[in-house]
Amino acid sequence: RKGAVATHTDEANQQHYEVPTGFYDLVLGARRKYSSCYWPTGVATLDEAEEAMLELYAERAGLADGQRVLELGCGWGSFCLWAAERWPAGEVVAVSNSRTQRTFIEGEAARRGLDNLTVITADITTFDPADHAEPGPYDRIVSIEMLEHVSNHEELFGRIARWLAP
Structure with a gap:
């Protein structure tokens, strides 16, 4: 309950997040989903399972167009x-501790003509949206398989609560 929000972030970054982009072209599906997929009945390919999982996240988070996420x-x-x-009428702000990932995402957003996505490179242990000209409030905050790197959940969830819209 005490201490840094996360530990060993530099090690995790080098082991996973600064690996060359080309490697992930070989092992991930079209959406480059680095975490788990969803394989309901009828889903037969990795690309379909990635899409199904993204749909499930959105459903469970109650996401809708026009929200700030x-x-x-x-x-x-x-x-x-x-x-x-x-959701083109919404705004998505994404945080990564990896410059490599940020560069990739920004390139993809430009290629797809997305102007409602901002990517920030930051360490979650010290991150505050206000420090990056992206202050809250946010309608929804999502974190997909990042919490395994968090050691002080109470501190992080306290911050998240402050960033959420009432």
Whole structure:
């Protein structure tokens, strides 16, 4: 309950998040979903399973067009790019601790003509949206498989509560 929000972030960054982009072209689906997929009955391919999982996240988070969404730990952009495409009247702010991932996501957003997505490179242990000209409030805050790097959940969830709209 005490201490830094996360530990060993530099090690995790080098092991996973600064790996060359080309490697992930070989092992991930079209959405570059770095975390788990959803394989309901009828889903037969990795690309379909990625899409099904993104749909499930959105459903469970109650996402809708026009919302302001903050994603903590955006990986290769599977969710933030998908959400920005799906809800063009919304705003998506994505946080990654990886410059490599940020560069990839920004390139994809430009290629797709998305102007409602902002990517921030920051360390979650010290991150505050206000420090990056992206202050809250946010309608929704999502974090997909980043919490395994968090050691002080109470501190992080306290921050998240302050960033959410009432």
